[in-house]
Amino acid sequence: MNRTSPPRHNLVNLVIAGVCCVLSPSQSWSLDVTQPIPAERRETVSLADAAIRALQHNLDISISRQNRESRLADIIIEQSKFDPNLSINGQYNRTVNPLNRPVFGGTDPNLLGQITTFDQRNHSVTVDASTNLITGGNFDVNYAPARSSVNQNVARGFLFNPSWTGGLAFTFTQPLLRNAGIAINKTFIKVAQNNAEVEQHVFRDRVMTVVSTVEQTYWELVFANENLKVAQAALKAAEELLATNRAKAKAGIMSIVDVLQAEAAMASRVEQVLVAEKAIRDQEDQLRRLLNPGEEELRQDVRLTPADAPVTVLEPLSLQEAIDIAIEQRPEITQAKKQIESGELNKQFARNQLLPTLSFQGTLGLAGLGGDYSEAFTRNFSGDFYNYGAGLVLSYPLGNRAAVSTYSKRQLEAKNAEVALANVRQQIIVGIREAVRRVQTDFKRIETTRSARIMAEKQLQAEQERLKVGLSTTRFVLDFQRDLATAQGNELRAVVDYNKSLSNLARHKATTLDRYHLELS
Numbered sequence: 001m002n003r004t005s006p007p008r009h010n011l012v013n014l015v016i017a018g019v020c021c022v023l024s025p026s027q028s029w030s031l032d033v034t035q036p037i038p039a040e041r042r043e044t045v046s047l048a049d050a051a052i053r054a055l056q057h058n059l060d061i062s063i064s065r066q067n068r069e070s071r072l073a074d075i076i077i078e079q080s081k082f083d084p085n086l087s088i089n090g091q092y093n094r095t096v097n098p099l100n101r102p103v104f105g106g107t108d109p110n111l112l113g114q115i116t117t118f119d120q121r122n123h124s125v126t127v128d129a130s131t132n133l134i135t136g137g138n139f140d141v142n143y144a145p146a147r148s149s150v151n152q153n154v155a156r157g158f159l160f161n162p163s164w165t166g167g168l169a170f171t172f173t174q175p176l177l178r179n180a181g182i183a184i185n186k187t188f189i190k191v192a193q194n195n196a197e198v199e200q201h202v203f204r205d206r207v208m209t210v211v212s213t214v215e216q217t218y219w220e221l222v223f224a225n226e227n228l229k230v231a232q233a234a235l236k237a238a239e240e241l242l243a244t245n246r247a248k249a250k251a252g253i254m255s256i257v258d259v260l261q262a263e264a265a266m267a268s269r270v271e272q273v274l275v276a277e278k279a280i281r282d283q284e285d286q287l288r289r290l291l292n293p294g295e296e297e298l299r300q301d302v303r304l305t306p307a308d309a310p311v312t313v314l315e316p317l318s319l320q321e322a323i324d325i326a327i328e329q330r331p332e333i334t335q336a337k338k339q340i341e342s343g344e345l346n347k348q349f350a351r352n353q354l355l356p357t358l359s360f361q362g363t364l365g366l367a368g369l370g371g372d373y374s375e376a377f378t379r380n381f382s383g384d385f386y387n388y389g390a391g392l393v394l395s396y397p398l399g400n401r402a403a404v405s406t407y408s409k410r411q412l413e414a415k416n417a418e419v420a421l422a423n424v425r426q427q428i429i430v431g432i433r434e435a436v437r438r439v440q441t442d443f444k445r446i447e448t449t450r451s452a453r454i455m456a457e458k459q460l461q462a463e464q465e466r467l468k469v470g471l472s473t474t475r476f477v478l479d480f481q482r483d484l485a486t487a488q489g490n491e492l493r494a495v496v497d498y499n500k501s502l503s504n505l506a507r508h509k510a511t512t513l514d515r516y517h518l519e520l521s
Contacts, residue, residue, distance in 0.1 A: 041300065046307040047218050048516055050291060051211045055518075057292035064199075064206045071196035078189040084131040093122040119151040136185045137174035143167070145373065145380075159369075166368040166380035173362075176392075177355040187349040194338040194345075201331035204520055208331075208512040214290050215503040215512075221283040222306045223496040227489060228276040234485040235273055238266040238478070245474060258474035265478045310499040314443045322509055323432050329510035330428055336421035343414035350407040356396035364388045428508070435505040442501045445494035453487040460484050 055061060099116045124146035132138055149162035179185065242262040248254035284304045327333060365387040368380025379385065397403075460480040466472035506512045513519070 040303050042303045042305060044305045044307050047215065050218055050287065051214050051516055053291045054210050054214045055207060058210050059292060061206055061210060064203045068199045068203050071199040074192040075189065075196055078192045082132050082134055084129060087128045089126040091124050095120045116153065117151065121149050123147040134182050134185055135174065136179045136181060137172065140171040142169045145376065160371040164370050164373045164376035166376045167365065168380060169363065169365040171363050174360045175357065176360060177358040178352060184349060184352050187345050190345055191342045194342045198335045198338045201334045205331040207520065208507060208510065211512050212503055212507040216500055217283065217287045217290055218306060219310060219496045219499045221287055221304065222310060223492060224276065224280040224283045225306065226492050228273070228280060230485055230488045230492065231269065231272045231276040234481060235266065235269040237481050238262065238269050241474065241477060242266050261474045261478060310495050311502065312446060312495055315502065317436055317439060319433065319436050322436055323429055325511065326428050326432050326509045327425065331510065332424045336417070336424045340417040340421060343417040347410040347414045350410040353403040354400065354407060356394060359393045361393060362390040431508050435508045439498070439501040439505050442494060442498035446491065446498055449487065449491035449494045453491045456480070456484040456487040
């Protein structure tokens with residue numbers, strides 16, 4: 001039975017050899033050679049270029065920019081409440097009434113029993129200009145010239161027919177308690193300005209978040225590319241060991257088991273190369289997505305090659321200095337302070353609304369009459385006919401529950417804003433401490449993983465020498481090759497994590513844009 005069936009290790013040898021022939025990096029990866037391979041376009045991108053491109057086309061930043069413009073429009077809306085208002089009203093009226101006394105001052109016997117018609121026609125134009133004052137008052141100017149005429153049979157009682165009248169009136173109203181004063185009436189303008197400034201810092205925070213995300217993704221792409229090199233080096237070492245073992249087995253100085261072990265290791269490392277290749281493509285897609293190309297561009301097959309190498313030098317760090325910088329520059333601090341300022345403004349306005357309404361009102365008017373407009377206009381401004389008056393108006397809603405409740409609400413909001421600022425400061429301090437520790441830890445990891453990688457290289461070299469003289473086995477050499485690949489991957493991961501930690505620390509300190517000399521206009 002053993003004579004008619006091939007040995008089991010030969011079957012395994014054939015299967016693994018077939019897999020290696022298909023998956024070896026020196027061979028084609030395509031299984032269907034007739035299918036056309038889509039053209040690839042390679043593009044080298046630096047970290048600074050990636051950050052700028054992401055800022056130019058990022059959709060979230062576009063939304064945030066529009067929100068900022070909307071907040072700026074709110075300021076103009078609040079300021080427009082003090083813009084002057086001009087209105088013009090023109091009218092024509094005709095009234096035809098029966099008169100009970102056809103002749104004023106007496107009764108004409110000839111008209112007894114007859115109804116006399118009183119036909120009056122009025123043409124008037126009213127020009128009114130008013131404006132709300134920043135003190136809370138209102139000033140109004142009204143000029144209303146008019147022409148009036150009646151039918152001739154009843155016109156004996158009028159001095160002018162037709163007649164022109166002119167009326168010029170000035171009205172001034174000024175609150176003395178509620179809504180009085182410049183500060184109170186500029187409350188909502190200042191609140192709108194604070195909201196616009198808050199939105200500016202929200203925009204800046206969004207920009208830094210985008211840049212930081214690009215940095216993190218960029219370094220992951222660097223890791224994926226370098227990790228592929230590690231996997232390819234491990235595969236090459238396995239190929240060389242397999243070739244050596246096959247030669248020794250053919251010479252009869254090595255067992256077939258060592259060949260099988262080398263072939264199995266090679267197949268495993270081919271898989272690792274495939275996984276590493278996939279990781280690169282995944283990270284390239286993630287970075288391209290952050291760059292926000294158009295849909296057609298995103299459909300194309302573009303390979304990104306990072307141009308920047310990771311930093312491996314320890315940057316000087318001061319925990320207290322980092323905390324001070326973060327407290328000074330973090331957008332959240334400015335936002336919280338502006339919220340406190342707006343809360344205080346709203347509280348002062350609500351407290352003012354608890355006062356009664358006491359307003360001063362003053363009026364001054366000039367009048368004129370004439371047979372034509374010129375005569376009426378001259379007498380209107382002569383000062384011979386005038387009127388004036390002044391008074392106080394006092395009102396107060398009984399109970400005033402709405403104002404009292406609003407004031408209580410504004411007090412709570414102001415206290416919450418102060419608590420929110422303290423909470424933000426604590427979060428920033430804790431975040432900075434963690435970010436600094438992460439930088440320090442990751443740099444120490446670089447040193448330890450480098451030492452581990454050097455030791456792994458020496459151990460592998462020693463084991464290979466032992467294998468040459470027959471004092472070791474293929475299994476031990478493969479184990480040391482695996483350990484070296486792991487050590488190289490760990491060192492690479494430590495280096496990339498250190499650069500990501502530096503990016504994270506800059507984000508916590510709000511100095512991300514300073515690294516690229518970017519300013520927001």
